[in-house]
Amino acid sequence: MSxxxxxxxxxxxxxxxxxxxxxxxxxxxxxxxxxxxxxxxxEVVAGLRRPEEGRVVLNGRVLDDAGRGLHVPPRxxxxxxxxxxxxxxxxxxVAANLAYARGASARDRARAVDVLELGPLLPRRPASLSGxxxxxxxxARALLASxxxxxxxxxxxxxxxxxxxxxxxxLRRVREEFAIPTLYVSHAPEEVLALADDVLVxxxxxxxxxxxxxxxxxxxxxxxxxxxxx
Amino acid sequence: xxxxxxxxxxxxxxxxxxxxxxxGWLLARRAFPGKALxxxxxxxxxxxPPVATGLLLLKLLGRRGPLxxxxxxxxxxxxxxxxxxxVAAMMVMSLPLLVRSxxxxxxEVSPRLEAIARTLGAGEARVLVTVTLPLAMRGIVAxxxxxxxxxxxxxxxxxxxxxxIPGRTTTLATGIYGYVQLGQDASAFRLLxxxxxxxxxxxxxxxxxxxxxxx
Numbered sequence: 001m002s003x004x005x006x007x008x009x010x011x012x013x014x015x016x017x018x019x020x021x022x023x024x025x026x027x028x029x030x031x032x033x034x035x036x037x038x039x040x041x042x043e044v045v046a047g048l049r050r051p052e053e054g055r056v057v058l059n060g061r062v063l064d065d066a067g068r069g070l071h072v073p074p075r076x077x078x079x080x081x082x083x084x085x086x087x088x089x090x091x092x093x094v095a096a097n098l099a100y101a102r103g104a105s106a107r108d109r110a111r112a113v114d115v116l117e118l119g120p121l122l123p124r125r126p127a128s129l130s131g132x133x134x135x136x137x138x139x140a141r142a143l144l145a146s147x148x149x150x151x152x153x154x155x156x157x158x159x160x161x162x163x164x165x166x167x168x169x170x171l172r173r174v175r176e177e178f179a180i181p182t183l184y185v186s187h188a189p190e191e192v193l194a195l196a197d198d199v200l201v202x203x204x205x206x207x208x209x210x211x212x213x214x215x216x217x218x219x220x221x222x223x224x225x226x227x228x229x230x
Numbered sequence: 231x232x233x234x235x236x237x238x239x240x241x242x243x244x245x246x247x248x249x250x251x252x253x254g255w256l257l258a259r260r261a262f263p264g265k266a267l268x269x270x271x272x273x274x275x276x277x278x279p280p281v282a283t284g285l286l287l288l289k290l291l292g293r294r295g296p297l298x299x300x301x302x303x304x305x306x307x308x309x310x311x312x313x314x315x316x317v318a319a320m321m322v323m324s325l326p327l328l329v330r331s332x333x334x335x336x337x338e339v340s341p342r343l344e345a346i347a348r349t350l351g352a353g354e355a356r357v358l359v360t361v362t363l364p365l366a367m368r369g370i371v372a373x374x375x376x377x378x379x380x381x382x383x384x385x386x387x388x389x390x391x392x393x394x395i396p397g398r399t400t401t402l403a404t405g406i407y408g409y410v411q412l413g414q415d416a417s418a419f420r421l422l423x424x425x426x427x428x429x430x431x432x433x434x435x436x437x438x439x440x441x442x443x444x445x
Contacts (some may be wrong), residue, residue, distance in 0.1 A: 081346065085342060086344055
């Protein structure tokens with residue numbers, strides 16, 4: 001197991017995040033409705049929130065141990081965190097944003113730029129990028145921090161259908177090329193089915209179910225509409 | 231008459247910068263006991279009549295004042311009615327503007343960006359230099375312009391704590407006042423022209439900088 005959350009507890013409004021779980025070497029989806037505690041859990045792993053109880057262990061390295069007062073700061077955790085909100089540095093070009101993450105070799109850098117098709121974007125500023133392009137740059141930047149785990153918070157939210165499909169294809173390529181254990185937050189079953197090996201269903205801060213995506217989800221019959229031909 | 235204003239109105243600006251930025255950052259980013267009191271004290275010179283601030287400074291920096299006496303004993307140097315008093319008056323009068331602008335500028339930098347920088351391996355110093363300061367720079371420069379303008383035009387506090395001693399404590403503002411009092415209009419106009427030129431250059435350079443960063 002790459003990531004272990006041992007009785008992690010953190011008081012949130014209006015419930016207590018309380019998770020005892022482990023994530024493997026593939027893609028583990030954190031699935032749940034908005035406000036279920038998914039993002040807070042990612043922030044605990046990233047070190048941006050400190051658990052009040054429990055331990056966070058990544059590849060045998062203890063990142064948090066509330067009992068001993070141990071908290072490894074975010075800069076030393078080696079996590080690649082891609083939050084839902086836009087967090088590219090607006091005053092830096094795409095190339096400088098990517099260079100901000102130190103630790104990757106030139107070869108890895110070139111590979112990330114190639115896999116996520118960022119070459120033409122390198123001289124541009126984030127303000128001139130589309131939503132999908134921004135997500136790809138943020139993903140590449142996180143990859144270049146040489147992370148031991150990727151934390152992706154709803155990377156497809158807010159994108160229209162064609163863009164979603166493109167970014168999803170890029171995420172698949174990242175998964176194949178880099179093979180970094182990933183925690184993937186989503187509230188869309190189709191994304192989870194397309195990407196994840198394992199699902200943790202969060203409800204009000206606690207893991208309600210866990211299993212393979214095909215075992216957790218079933219196809220719901222939904223009425224579909226389209227424009228009539230004229 | 232030697233007019234030392236140019237050098238001496240820059241000096242408080244530069245000397246105040248580090249302290250004002252640190253204070254602005256502290257007020258924007260940290261909670262600490264007595265924060266409201268510090269905020270009030272910093273803003274006080276903006277609200278008080280400059281002459282009243284000057285009187286306070288005089289009582290503080292004069293030979294019988296606590297600071298003035300201590301400096302005289304330790305270094306054998308007077309503070310009141312020297313160029314040091316000019317600098318002190320300008321600093322006290324312009325610092326609040328810089329602190330307030332810096333505080334607003336720091337508050338506008340998203341803490342999320344700083345947090346992400348940390349997850350990318352950056353320590354606090356690198357976050358400050360590469361993320362916080364560049365993103366707050368427009369507000370800081372705008373505050374610097376305001377503070378510079380306030381220092382350049384400072385009169386009330388300066389005249390009280392430093393007087394208007396030709397070649398020693400005369401500033402552009404007190405110099406113009408002195409020449410007009412003596413009926414030396416030509417000299418007063420020369421200083422007026424110098425004031426306009428300095429103010430124009432400072433504001434123009436500031437605007438250029440702000441436009442460049444906006445682009």
